[in-house]
Amino acid sequence: MLKVTDLGYWYDRQANSLFEHVNLNFESGTSYAIVGQSGSGKTTFLSLLAGLDKPRAGKIEINGEPINELGLTTYRRSQVAIVFQSYNLLTYMSPLNNLMTAMAITNAKHRGDRDYARSVLRKLGLSDQQMTKNVQRLSGGQQQRVAIARTMVCDAPLVVADEPTGNLDETNTKDVIAQFQKIAHEQHKCVIIVTHEPDVAAACDHAYRLAEHQFKKEA
Secondary structure, three states: OEEEEEEEEOOOOHHHOOEEEEEEEEOOOOEEEEEOOOOOOHHHHHHHHOOOOOOOEEEEEEOOEEHHHHOHHHHHHHOEEEEOOOOOOOOOOOHHHHHHHHHHHHOOOOOOOHHHHHHHHHHOOOOOOHHHOOHHHOOHHHHHHHHHHHHHHOOOOEEEEEOOOOOOOHHHHHHHHHHHHHHHHHOOOEEEEEOOOHHHHHHOOEEEEEEOOEEEEOO
C-alpha cells in the first residue's frame, strides 16, 4: 500500500542526515510502531509519510503512485489521516461537529450523516451528552478518542499518529491502542504510530527502531 524507496532526510547537509536509503513497505490492515530515541528522526519520518514535508532523497508511493505526483495537498486530504499528541481538534466545536467538519472537508462518503458520526463516537465511549459539549470540556483521554474518531469517519486508507498516548494514563493508553488496532484490522487501514512507549510498540503488529540512521525491525 505505502512504499518507501531509498528515502533520505537531512537539514543542512547530507553528512548530517537523520536517515538515508530507507526501504520499507507498509500494508493495509496492519499496525506499525516506529520507535527510537528522542531526536532520532521518528517524527520527521512520520511527517514525510503524512505529506507534511518532502524528503531530500528517495520517494514515497501509495498504491504505486508517487505522492508528490499525486500532489501533497490532495494526498493529505484524500489518503492520510493524522492523529497528533496534542489532538489538534477544532476547540470551538463539539466532538460531533469536529467529525462532521472533517467529513465535509475530506468529502467522505458519510459526509452530512450525523447519525453515523454519533455511532462512531459511541463506539469510542462518548455519551450523547459528551459529544455535544465543547471539546475543551472533555478529559485528555476523551479528546484523544475524538481525534481517533475523526480518522474513522474519513475515508483515508492511511492513519499516522505521533505519540498519541503521550498525554494519557495507563488505562486510557490501553483503550486508545485497542482502537488503533480496530482501525487497522476492522477498517482495513494502514496504521503507523510513532511512540517511545514499549507497551504501545508491543501491541502493534510490527515495530521498527530508528537507530544509526536506519530502520531495523524489532524481534
